[in-house]
Amino acid sequence: MSYRIAQIRLVNSHPEVYDPCDDSFALVDALLADRTNLLEHRPIFCLEIGCGSGYVITSLALLLGGDVCGSYFIATDINPHALDVTSDTLKAHGVHAELVNTDVAAGLEGRLMGLVDVMVVNPPYVPTPEEEVGCDGITSAWAGGENGRSVIDKILPIADRLLSDKGWLYMVTLTANDPSDICLQMKKKGYAARIVLQRSTEEESLHVIKFWRDPNSKLEANEAKVLNHGTAIGSFISQFSQVSLWKS
Amino acid sequence: MRLLTHNMLSSNIKGVTNGFPLRIEVEKVVEKSVDFNPDFLKNMFAKIEYKALVEASRIMGYAELPDHAEPSMLESDDFLRKFHHALMELHLEEGTLVCPETGRRFPVNKGVPNMLLHEDEV
Numbered sequence: 001m002s003y004r005i006a007q008i009r010l011v012n013s014h015p016e017v018y019d020p021c022d023d024s025f026a027l028v029d030a031l032l033a034d035r036t037n038l039l040e041h042r043p044i045f046c047l048e049i050g051c052g053s054g055y056v057i058t059s060l061a062l063l064l065g066g067d068v069c070g071s072y073f074i075a076t077d078i079n080p081h082a083l084d085v086t087s088d089t090l091k092a093h094g095v096h097a098e099l100v101n102t103d104v105a106a107g108l109e110g111r112l113m114g115l116v117d118v119m120v121v122n123p124p125y126v127p128t129p130e131e132e133v134g135c136d137g138i139t140s141a142w143a144g145g146e147n148g149r150s151v152i153d154k155i156l157p158i159a160d161r162l163l164s165d166k167g168w169l170y171m172v173t174l175t176a177n178d179p180s181d182i183c184l185q186m187k188k189k190g191y192a193a194r195i196v197l198q199r200s201t202e203e204e205s206l207h208v209i210k211f212w213r214d215p216n217s218k219l220e221a222n223e224a225k226v227l228n229h230g231t232a233i234g235s236f237i238s239q240f241s242q243v244s245l246w247k248s
Numbered sequence: 249m250r251l252l253t254h255n256m257l258s259s260n261i262k263g264v265t266n267g268f269p270l271r272i273e274v275e276k277v278v279e280k281s282v283d284f285n286p287d288f289l290k291n292m293f294a295k296i297e298y299k300a301l302v303e304a305s306r307i308m309g310y311a312e313l314p315d316h317a318e319p320s321m322l323e324s325d326d327f328l329r330k331f332h333h334a335l336m337e338l339h340l341e342e343g344t345l346v347c348p349e350t351g352r353r354f355p356v357n358k359g360v361p362n363m364l365l366h367e368d369e370v
Contacts, residue, residue, distance in 0.1 A: 115256075
């Protein structure tokens with residue numbers, strides 16, 4: 001059975017905006033794979049950081065049933081052209097999201113703190129020279145600095161502040177980003193993690209990771225830190241069946 | 249931009265301690281019909297700053313919301329409909345959001361607020 005997601009022919013484009021690509025498809029496929037859980041989750045505030053063409057936020061709104069489902073969709077992008085394109089893409093599919101032109105979630109962090117039930121991020125993860133991070137236009141869509149981690153590492157603490165007690169974060173990562181380390185950083189903040197989708201393309205190996213708050217995670221991460229013992233962290237990482245692929 | 253979104257925005261310029269609520273300057277308001285969802289509204293009531301919503305809705309030309317509200321009023325269909333209209337159906341299409349502390353202006357164009365800060369504001 002197939003569900004309604006954004007259709008590529010209805011996704012608008014612009015020379016300065018990142019078109020939906022393998023990473024966008026991976027994120028939407030991960031949301032589709034987790035659709036039953038998402039519907040049961042009944043999220044109120046849903047937030048996408050870096051909406052680009054609008055393919056992902058449109059698909060999320062369609063998956064959850066749009067405004068009538070009782071969810072409120074907000075999407076941000078640092079690139080103003082991206083918000084124009086996202087606005088068109090949303091309209092073409094008959095769904096609505098509120099759009100904010102900002103860096104990650106600046107301006108929303110104060111009031112939206114602890115309210116976000118679902119957060120989706122396809123960050124700029126491509127390893128690049130640091131000075132390319134946050135450049136104008138389409139470069140901001142992919143330039144991720146050293147190991148592609150600059151923007152990811154900026155987003156993680158913001159996600160932690162914004163997510164509600166029951167909040168979920170879905171994030172796309174590349175092997176070069178060291179996803180096991182990202183999971184460890186989030187574990188220290190008290191999050192458990194699961195790989196929702198793993199996909200290798202000709203160019204890259206992508207993981208979509210889902211994070212949620214889990215009191216035991218912080219405890220275990222602290223114990224691991226105190227012990228400073230490789231196996232403690234190793235046992236955490238080994239919960240991911242695909243871990244060997246991260247190193248390939 | 250809906251007033252629910254306005255209710256979730258604040259000025260986060262470096263050094264600003266009270267950046268909420270952003271004062272609205274209206275150039276153009278549009279009204280868009282949205283499905284009425286009482287459960288959503290009841291959920292939202294606890295999450296918003298009601299006083300900021302009342303002020304914002306009046307600036308946008310809608311004066312029907314009472315000055316004060318309490319949870320018991322959520323049982324009233326009349327109140328819920330007004331709350332719904334103010335929160336969900338009034339859009340600031342063109343205008344400005346002004347930081348209450350510094351007067352810094354954040355433009356709103358085509359319904360999208362620009363909250364990007366300059367380098368010396370971060």
